[in-house]
Amino acid sequence: MTTLPRLVAFDLDDTLAASKSPLDSRMAALLVRLLGAVEVCVISGGQIAQFHMQLIDNLENVSDEALARLHLMPTCGTQYFRHVDGAWTQIYAEYLTDAEKTDALNAVEISARSLGYWESETWGPILEDRGSQITFSALGQAAPVAVKTVWDPTGEKKNALREAVQVLLPDLEVRSGGSTSVDITRRGIDKAYGMKKLATLIGVPLADMLFVGDRLDENGNDYPVKVLGVECVAVEGWEDTAAFLEILIPQLEAGAADAS
Numbered sequence: 001m002t003t004l005p006r007l008v009a010f011d012l013d014d015t016l017a018a019s020k021s022p023l024d025s026r027m028a029a030l031l032v033r034l035l036g037a038v039e040v041c042v043i044s045g046g047q048i049a050q051f052h053m054q055l056i057d058n059l060e061n062v063s064d065e066a067l068a069r070l071h072l073m074p075t076c077g078t079q080y081f082r083h084v085d086g087a088w089t090q091i092y093a094e095y096l097t098d099a100e101k102t103d104a105l106n107a108v109e110i111s112a113r114s115l116g117y118w119e120s121e122t123w124g125p126i127l128e129d130r131g132s133q134i135t136f137s138a139l140g141q142a143a144p145v146a147v148k149t150v151w152d153p154t155g156e157k158k159n160a161l162r163e164a165v166q167v168l169l170p171d172l173e174v175r176s177g178g179s180t181s182v183d184i185t186r187r188g189i190d191k192a193y194g195m196k197k198l199a200t201l202i203g204v205p206l207a208d209m210l211f212v213g214d215r216l217d218e219n220g221n222d223y224p225v226k227v228l229g230v231e232c233v234a235v236e237g238w239e240d241t242a243a244f245l246e247i248l249i250p251q252l253e254a255g256a257a258d259a260s
């Protein structure tokens with residue numbers, strides 16, 4: 001990128017905040033400052049409730065004008081939220097049909113049971129209907145990180161389950177999600193899909209965007225954005241992102257001052 005970005009997009013978990021945790025106050029302050037300078041997007045495989053808990057609820061002293069520059073894309077951009085007239089408003093949602101959901105729920109349960117991955121000790125529901133995505137979490141949605149880490153350290157179980165479910169659902173796409181989860185969506189839904197939608201929706205070309213994520217490696221859920229050709233910054237946690245923003249924001253602010 002020869003010029004400064006017009007939009008900065010972020011992954012959520014392990015990029016803006018620790019996994020499933022609220023933003024640190026340092027990051028919250030940086031985001032509010034960033035919103036004063038450019039459009040900002042947050043895109044994640046998670047649902048809007050996770051955006052509220054981790055992100056929105058922790059932004060302090062932020063004006064409606066700044067919030068109007070924040071673009072929220074839960075479930076990889078199959079849903080889109082903007083701050084309109086003082087409230088977070090769903091602009092669109094592309095849900096699976098009831099038939100697709102039923103097929104997906106059945107396929108993943110049958111496959112998990114036959115592979116011996118249907119656990120009896122769980123924390124919250126194993127299957128979740130996220131509207132545009134069906135998610136299987138082997139140990140339940142609310143399982144402690146320490147338990148999740150040891151369930152499938154090599155990724156072998158997730159891959160076996162993913163492959164078995166994909167065979168049953170040729171018209172849908174089955175992907176590895178978090179450490180114990182498998183996600184089912186329409187074909188071609190990933191963060192690249194969301195970023196392309198955003199470019200069209202708000203008229204900012206991909207070439208004028210910058211993306212920050214912790215999983216830009218080839219197996220990571222941020223990798224499709226890199227493949228798309230968007231300029232990317234790889235981080236290993238929110239502290240890296242904060243350090244990067246402390247350098248970027250003054251440049252953006254100086255750029256805005258020059259332009260005015």
Ligand SMILES: [Mg+2]
Pocket residue numbers: 011012013014015213214215
């Ligand atoms: Mg992440």
